[in-house]
Amino acid sequence: MKNPVMTASGTFGYGVEFADFVNLEDIGGVIVKGTTLLPREGNDYPRMVETASGMLNCVGLQNKGVDYFCEHIYPEIKDIRTNMIVNVSGSSPEDYAECAARVNELANIPAIELNISCPNVKQGGMAFGVTTEGAAAVVKAVREVYKKPLIVKLSPNVTSIADIALAVQDAGADAVSLINTLMGMVIDIEKRKPVLSIATGGMSGPAVKPVAVRCVWQVAKAVDIPVVGLGGIMTAHDAIEFLLAGASAIEIGTANFIDPAVTVKVANGINEWLDQHGCKSVSEIVGQLNA
Amino acid sequence: MKKYVKDLTVKTVEYPHELYVLLKLTDTEPLPESFPGQFVEVKVEGSPQTFLRRPISINYVDRENNELWLLIKKVGEGTHQLAQLKVGDTLNLVFPLGNGFSPVRKQGEKVLLVGGGVGVAPLLDYGKYLKEHGAQPVFLLGARSKSDLLEQNLFKAVAPVYVTTEDGSEGEKGFVTQHTLLNKEKFDRISVCGPKPMMVSVARYAKATNTPCEVSLENMMACGLGACLCCVEKTVKGNVCVCKDGPVFDINDLTWEV
Numbered sequence: 001m002k003n004p005v006m007t008a009s010g011t012f013g014y015g016v017e018f019a020d021f022v023n024l025e026d027i028g029g030v031i032v033k034g035t036t037l038l039p040r041e042g043n044d045y046p047r048m049v050e051t052a053s054g055m056l057n058c059v060g061l062q063n064k065g066v067d068y069f070c071e072h073i074y075p076e077i078k079d080i081r082t083n084m085i086v087n088v089s090g091s092s093p094e095d096y097a098e099c100a101a102r103v104n105e106l107a108n109i110p111a112i113e114l115n116i117s118c119p120n121v122k123q124g125g126m127a128f129g130v131t132t133e134g135a136a137a138v139v140k141a142v143r144e145v146y147k148k149p150l151i152v153k154l155s156p157n158v159t160s161i162a163d164i165a166l167a168v169q170d171a172g173a174d175a176v177s178l179i180n181t182l183m184g185m186v187i188d189i190e191k192r193k194p195v196l197s198i199a200t201g202g203m204s205g206p207a208v209k210p211v212a213v214r215c216v217w218q219v220a221k222a223v224d225i226p227v228v229g230l231g232g233i234m235t236a237h238d239a240i241e242f243l244l245a246g247a248s249a250i251e252i253g254t255a256n257f258i259d260p261a262v263t264v265k266v267a268n269g270i271n272e273w274l275d276q277h278g279c280k281s282v283s284e285i286v287g288q289l290n291a
Numbered sequence: 292m293k294k295y296v297k298d299l300t301v302k303t304v305e306y307p308h309e310l311y312v313l314l315k316l317t318d319t320e321p322l323p324e325s326f327p328g329q330f331v332e333v334k335v336e337g338s339p340q341t342f343l344r345r346p347i348s349i350n351y352v353d354r355e356n357n358e359l360w361l362l363i364k365k366v367g368e369g370t371h372q373l374a375q376l377k378v379g380d381t382l383n384l385v386f387p388l389g390n391g392f393s394p395v396r397k398q399g400e401k402v403l404l405v406g407g408g409v410g411v412a413p414l415l416d417y418g419k420y421l422k423e424h425g426a427q428p429v430f431l432l433g434a435r436s437k438s439d440l441l442e443q444n445l446f447k448a449v450a451p452v453y454v455t456t457e458d459g460s461e462g463e464k465g466f467v468t469q470h471t472l473l474n475k476e477k478f479d480r481i482s483v484c485g486p487k488p489m490m491v492s493v494a495r496y497a498k499a500t501n502t503p504c505e506v507s508l509e510n511m512m513a514c515g516l517g518a519c520l521c522c523v524e525k526t527v528k529g530n531v532c533v534c535k536d537g538p539v540f541d542i543n544d545l546t547w548e549v
Contacts, residue, residue: 013518017535020294033520041530048513048521050343055513059520062530205342257343257514258334260385261296 001028001083001249004282005239005267008230008253009034009087009113009153010059014077021260026267028249029083031113032073035103036088037095039065043120044197049186054205054232055254056184058120058196061089066099070106078108087153089115091123093141101145111148114139114173117155117180119202126180129155132167143172151228154178154219156208161215162222169223177228177251178219179212205254206232213245220246220287234262236269243270246287294388294516295323298381302358307441311409312374313350314361316382322359325349327417328391328482328507328539331361332515333373334383341369344385346512346534348413348484351445359384362441364409388515389538392417392482393505395424400479402426404450405467405493407433407485411441413507414484418449429453429478431470433489437461468492478502482539494542494549504542508533 006029012018015030024030042062049056063069069086077084086103090096096114103112116129116138128134139152152168154161156179165176181202186195194200212231220227229247233239234255242250255262270282279285299316307313332344350360365371376382392413402421404414411432421428428450434440437460446452453472454462463470467489473496483493484507497504510522510533517535524533525546531537542549 010520011514011518013516017516017518021296033518042520042523045523045525045530046511047523048511048519050341052340053342055343057513057519057521062520062523257519259296260514260516 002026003028003267004243004249004270005263006031006083006085006228006249006251007256007263008251009115011253011256014073015080015084016076018256018260022264025081027082027263028267029085030080031085031087031251032077033063034061034087034089034115034118035063035066035069035099036061036090037066037099039063039068046195046197047201049195049201051184051186051203052207054203054207056186056196056201056203057181058198058201060120060198061118061125066102070102074106074109078106083110084108085111085113085151087113087115088142089118089121089125090138091121091125093138096138097141097145100142104146104148109148111151112146113151113153113177114142115153115180117153119155119157119181119183119200120198126155126157129164129180130158132163135164136167136171139168139171139173149174151175151177153180154215155180156211156215156231157183162218165219165223169225173225175226175228176219176223177230179208179215179231182208182211204232206234206238208232209238209241213241216242216247217245217289233266234258236266236273239266239270240273240285243282243285244287244289246289248283248286292324292326292387294385296383296385298383299359301376301378301380301382304376304378308439310365311441312363312365312376314363314373314376314382316359316361316384317357322352322354322357323387325352325387326391327420328413329387329389330515330538331359331384331386332388332512333361335369335372337375338368338372341372343513344515345369345373346388346509346515348507349387349416350412351416351419362409362412385515389534390536392507392539393480395421395426396480398425400426401476402428403431403478403481404428405431405433405481405483405485405489407467407489408439410485410489410507411446412484414482415442415445415449417482418446422449429476431455431467431472433467433485434461466492468496480504483507491547491549494547497542498549505539506542506545507539508537
């Protein structure tokens with residue numbers, strides 16, 4: 001990786017949507033929109049509501065399915081010279097595995113991020129990510145068919161995220177990324193109705209950052225595999241908190257909506273901070289917390 | 292069309308109505324190319340409750356004076372904050388976004404532009420474009436009352452303007468679809484921007500008279516770039532992003548009951 005900054009799935013499209021604002025090759029990695037075996041229409045509108053220092057969404061994994069991705073989107077992105085990583089989701093261990101197997105055939109996709117933590121779908125998604133058994137079952141099924149680096153994205157909506165991280169490490173994950181969104185709810189008091197079409201949604205943005213930093217810190221202490229940190233990162237300062245907490249790389253999500261050029265600014269800001277503190281590389285500060 | 296993130300400077304601030312502010316923005320270099328019906332995403336500073344950018348339609352582009360106009364209705368905290376801007380302040384924009392209204396389809400075509408409320412804003416830019424490119428635009432603008440009609444002189448300078456008000460204080464009394472103009476004249480096509488009930492009733496009129504019709508939607512948005520998939524509208528092709536695939540849609544592509 002040329003730098004530790006990647007984009008979070010579902011916030012950066014397939015990268016090309018942001019090509020007017022940033023040179024995609026200046027980003028460490030792009031994690032493209034969640035992909036499932038079959039096409040999904042997603043949830044009804046309204047899917048988004050703003051909240052103090054953040055937002056909730058219940059998009060529900062709208063995508064055209066892995067075959068469409070392989071035939072139509074992959075040719076458009078395969079020559080972008082950065083790590084183009086596919087986020088894979090599903091509703092059973094079998095269809096996670098089938099989807100991953102198809103992506104395994106794509107030469108220029110160096111890794112996948114397995115989403116066992118989407119709070120916005122009825123079947124699958126977070127259901128697998130909230131128990132050690134469920135998480136391990138999906139990772140095992142995918143590990144059998146997927147031969148390249150496997151990152152597993154974890155949900156914060158659990159009692160012990162470190163236990164889930166250990167379970168996916170034991171099942172064969174090469175890295176974990178965290179956190180996915182926090183489940184939340186907003187109510188329209190005049191209508192006495194939830195604002196979002198499925199009542200609840202996943203909360204993201206700077207409001208969730210302290211929760212995310214805490215999760216990264218707990219998981220990094222527990223596992224031996226690399227940790228990718230995300231959740232509310234808006235600035236290089238925020239990113240460095242995650243690195244110190246134990247993340248080897250970070251993802252930027254919601255901030256892309258506020259500043260479509262934020263990724264490169266954060267990458268440059270991390271380098272400036274390292275220079276100012278006499279550090280030669282990111283690895284010198286990963287997990288270097290005085291706690 | 293290439294998109295930009297830019298800090299523009301507030302050149303003038305006007306208050307045409309107690310609920311509206313008109314910001315005329317400029318830049319030291321020529322403003323980027325845009326098409327009528329496209330919109331901008333504005334960053335709101337100084338409002339802790341306003342996290343996301345606010346999508347605002349382009350009201351008018353004055354190339355001669357290098358000005359981009361935003362006619363903003365004060366709805367929530369974000370737009371109220373925008374109304375506090377002063378001459379010389381900077382405003383950060385991501386623009387131009389979305390697809391605009393249809394380009395001229397044939398010389399001399401008669402295009403009815405129907406607007407209501409703040410929805411009149413993009414029609415000014417579109418009307419001027421149509422006139423300059425050999426079409427014949429006609430405006431039909433609706434409001435609650437005479438005092439709610441905005442930019443009337445500017446519209447009149449571009450093309451004929453017909454008005455309805457709900458209280459009858461200006462033009463014909465009633466809603467836009469009740470205007471007698473619609474019984475007298477036949478149009479080649481219609482473009483509409485306004486409250487959804489108004490757009491639905493104009494779409495009904497268009498269907499009944501077999502007139503092509505496009506509407507500009509304003510679903511709640513986050514990114515404005517087609518990345519987050521939050522602002523979707525159900526269409527005959529499934530859920531599509533209003534920000535990227537719209538905001539202007541042919542009514543035949545929507546699943547509205549008209």
